[in-house]
Amino acid sequence: MRNLTKTFALIVALGVAASPALAQDADTSSPPWSQADEYYGADAMAKSRAEVQHEGGGQTNWFVMADRFETQFTDDEEALIFDGQGWYGGDVNKLWIKAEAEYSFEGEELEEAEVQALWSRAISPYFDLQAGVRYDLEPKGRTHAVIGVQGLAPYWFEVDAAAFVSTQGDVTARIEAEYELLLTQRLVLQPRVEASLSAQDIPALQIGSGLTNVDAGLRLRYEVVREFAPYIGVEWKNAIGDTADLIEASGGDANSTAVLIGVRTWF
Structure with missing residues (x-):
């Protein structure tokens, strides 16, 4: 469940970055996923992002x-x-x-x-x-x-x-x-x-x-x-x-x- 929550947070964060209206409230000096990093921790979110990328086409x-x-x-x-x-x-x-x-x-x-x-x-x-x-x-x-x-x-x-x-x-x-x-x-x-x-x-x-x-x-x-x-x-x-x-x-x-x-x- 925790990994699912992290994945959802990653999707939401990317959606925020893609929305001009919401992006105005974000810190433009940091990556679009930094909001999730601040909440869950950078190491935890890096692991979740790697898992999503792997399942999305990185597997052998x-x-x-x-x-x-x-x-x-x-x-x-x-x-x-x-x-x-x-x-x-x-x-x-x-x-x-x-x-x-x-x-x-x-x-x-x-x-x-x-x-x-x-x-x-x-x-x-x-x-x-x-x-x-x-x-x-x-x-x-x-x-x-x-x-x-x-x-x-x-x-x-x-x-x-x-x-x-x-x-x-x-x-x-x-x-x-x-x-x-x-x-x-x-x-x-x-x-x-x-x-x-x-x-x-x-x-x-x-x-x-x-x-x-x-x-x-x-x-x-x-x-x-x-x-x-x-x-x-x-x-x-x-x-x-x-x-x-x-x-x-x-x-x-x-x-x-x-x-x-x-x-x-x-x-």
Whole structure:
């Protein structure tokens, strides 16, 4: 009760400072909260102000999501896809961890895998600036410096864009965009597009310069509860330009269509 009284006194004191009529009766040489300080004591009110500021946005939180945890089926291959991320921090500064992996059931091997550790700082109400490191477990175990932005674009598009510079000097970039269309309160259709670019040829990774890949997909999920949503969908994978030529020269398919089934979960 005493803390509640202190909080009320703080609100009243700030109201006095905001009112020109009442402010004329206050001592203009002291802060607007000095009236409460004189009654309860400066130390007690400093503690109460810190508690109010903390509950009003200064606290730290955490969040973890498996955005895509799915099996994709093409004509000649089945693959397990994982795409997850999580963060810890406050409204302005956060530590982000992002991870992606693709496991081939046919070859019984991890074909692609990466993890990112990023410092993130809010630069607007809807976007964060992110910087850190990325390590590729597969293929070729490369380390990259990362800088990018992540947030909510106009018309509620979720955007994640980043540029990478590897220890070998390769410069690449990637942008992902998603949109959630609520068909009902629990049934959600999610279009998703991912595009990759490279500033140079990287023959060891079958990557050509320019726009390298464009993947587009549709996922229809049902939120059993908000934190758990199974889904089905389809994804089109397309290699572009020199990248497509390098893949086809090695006997691979530059374009493929996959049906998929998976689950989206968060906590």
